Amino acid sequence: MRIAQRRSELKKTLFVPGILMLSALLSGRLTAQDMQSNENHAQYIPAISGGLGYIHNVNGGVTSLIPQINPVLLVPFGSHVLLESRTSFIGFFQRRNLTSGPFTGKVFKSVDYAQVDWLANTHIIATAGRYLLPFGLYSDRLGPLWIRNFQDTPITAPIGIGTSGSGDGFMLRGVATQKPSYSVQYTAYFSARSDINQLQSARVAGGDASIFLPRARLEVGTSYQRFLQDHEINSVSTYVSWQPLSVPLDIKAEGDYSYNGQGYWIESAYLFQQLPIPSIFRRTQLVGRMQQFFPKNNGGNNLPSVETNRFDFGLNYYFRDDLRFISSYGRTFSSHGNANIWNVGFTYRFLFPLWPGRAK
Amino acid sequence: MKFFSSYFSVLLLLAGILLTAGAKAESSSSTQQQNTASQKQARSQPNGEEIFRANCVRCHMPPSSMSPRTTGTVIMHMRVRARLSHQDERLLLKYLAP
Numbered sequence: 001m002r003i004a005q006r007r008s009e010l011k012k013t014l015f016v017p018g019i020l021m022l023s024a025l026l027s028g029r030l031t032a033q034d035m036q037s038n039e040n041h042a043q044y045i046p047a048i049s050g051g052l053g054y055i056h057n058v059n060g061g062v063t064s065l066i067p068q069i070n071p072v073l074l075v076p077f078g079s080h081v082l083l084e085s086r087t088s089f090i091g092f093f094q095r096r097n098l099t100s101g102p103f104t105g106k107v108f109k110s111v112d113y114a115q116v117d118w119l120a121n122t123h124i125i126a127t128a129g130r131y132l133l134p135f136g137l138y139s140d141r142l143g144p145l146w147i148r149n150f151q152d153t154p155i156t157a158p159i160g161i162g163t164s165g166s167g168d169g170f171m172l173r174g175v176a177t178q179k180p181s182y183s184v185q186y187t188a189y190f191s192a193r194s195d196i197n198q199l200q201s202a203r204v205a206g207g208d209a210s211i212f213l214p215r216a217r218l219e220v221g222t223s224y225q226r227f228l229q230d231h232e233i234n235s236v237s238t239y240v241s242w243q244p245l246s247v248p249l250d251i252k253a254e255g256d257y258s259y260n261g262q263g264y265w266i267e268s269a270y271l272f273q274q275l276p277i278p279s280i281f282r283r284t285q286l287v288g289r290m291q292q293f294f295p296k297n298n299g300g301n302n303l304p305s306v307e308t309n310r311f312d313f314g315l316n317y318y319f320r321d322d323l324r325f326i327s328s329y330g331r332t333f334s335s336h337g338n339a340n341i342w343n344v345g346f347t348y349r350f351l352f353p354l355w356p357g358r359a360k
Numbered sequence: 361m362k363f364f365s366s367y368f369s370v371l372l373l374l375a376g377i378l379l380t381a382g383a384k385a386e387s388s389s390s391t392q393q394q395n396t397a398s399q400k401q402a403r404s405q406p407n408g409e410e411i412f413r414a415n416c417v418r419c420h421m422p423p424s425s426m427s428p429r430t431t432g433t434v435i436m437h438m439r440v441r442a443r444l445s446h447q448d449e450r451l452l453l454k455y456l457a458p
Contacts, residue, residue, distance in 0.1 A: 040431075040454045040458060041428045041457045042428060042432035042456070043429050043430075043431070043432050043433075043457075044432040044436070045430065045433060046433070072437075074433050074436075074437050076432065076436055082433075082436045082440065084440070119446075122445040125439070141418075141419050142419060174445075175444070178447070180406060186443075212418075214406065217414055217418075219418060241418055243417045243418065318421065320424070321421045321422065321423050321424045351426075351430060351434065
């Protein structure tokens with residue numbers, strides 16, 4: 001009985017990636033032979049990308065081993081239609097009695113997104129299927145492990161991501177207007193409620209708008225979401241992202257508000273690229289983050305129930321642009337107790353073509 | 361809490377220094393650029409490299425190289441993720457897979 005149930009679960013888990021792989025094979029035939037403009041030699045062939053990593057985490061004396069891989073399948077049909085999907089396989093292993101005994105745990109599987117995008121023009125990119133709910137800077141943009149400066153997401157990350165982080169429905173996004181000195185971007189979406197295994201989502205609607213100043217490399221944006229099932233609530237986020245031209249510095253900040261609480265985080269990352277030190281050390285990145293969270297209505301929805309403050313410092317080292325060593329130390333302060341959090345590990349970004357393509 | 365306020369102060373100070381330096385650099389460069397109309401024109405029209413540098417770092421370390429075989433697919437993916445315009449896509453492809 002249990003074997004049959006496992007088989008059924010495995011079938012369900014492999015169904016979406018299986019369909020996508022089949023599409024990849026079919027699209028390879030269609031796209032490898034076309035799409036080459038006079039301007040460039042770019043080709044549109046199926047590819048597999050994603051992140052791979054291993055994190056050794058110690059939180060309040062409890063050790064967790066977290067290996068993970070998040071393959072992203074990209075299947076273009078010409079230059080205007082893209083089928084893309086990301087599946088996460090995250091292992092989580094702890095000692096049986098938390099601080100003693102052998103390590104035990106399991107691998108969690110989830111389909112983060114499986115969507116079809118129609119890149120109609122500059123102003124409209126229409127998406128249907130399962131997509132990441134765009135809210136603030138995380139989830140949609142800084143979610144992948146090879147992108148994040150810190151592996152631990154901010155305390156406010158659960159705000160605005162529904163019940164699973166993904167939505168099932170449709171989404172419109174694009175560039176509302178673009179000038180050499182600025183561009184205004186938007187996203188609007190609606191997600192239906194779903195209880196299907198691996199495709200869980202909440203009934204939500206929302207949007208995001210941001211203005212990006214490319215010369216200053218400054219972006220300011222805001223997100224709004226209305227949760228439309230059970231207790232209907234609003235969530236709002238405002239964010240800033242700045243990468244000054246003259247200094248290899250990355251500053252990001254976000255303030256989030258929801259029925260369950262509000263908070264903010266500020267993060268800065270400095271790459272030693274310009275320092276007068278041996279070149280081998282110039283690949284080092286120093287990162288820092290501080291955050292505060294204030295619960296409302298006793299918190300909940302994966303948010304703390306008491307006021308929580310936290311700071312983190314980290315040191316990352318880029319062996320290459322796609323491979324880095326990561327380390328960080330953080331401390332949380334709350335009335336439930338203070339705790340030290342350590343993270344050590346590595347992340348790797350991979351990209352492989354799934355179709356031979358043409359020689360240039 | 362003391363830590364937070366000092367961290368915040370340092371961050372603000374750093375931002376102030378960078379803003380001042382950036383404003384100075386921009387004012388001196390804009391003075392030079394007023395010299396010729398063609399330079400002004402070149403500045404108003406960003407090229408593929410500028411788009412690449414400005415947009416990739418918004419989220420991650422820019423890749424040092426990319427195979428022309430996968431460039432079209434990856435730029436499509438990034439156009440969706442980063443909400444790039446069709447013109448950005450065209451110039452990026454011209455720069456990355458000339």
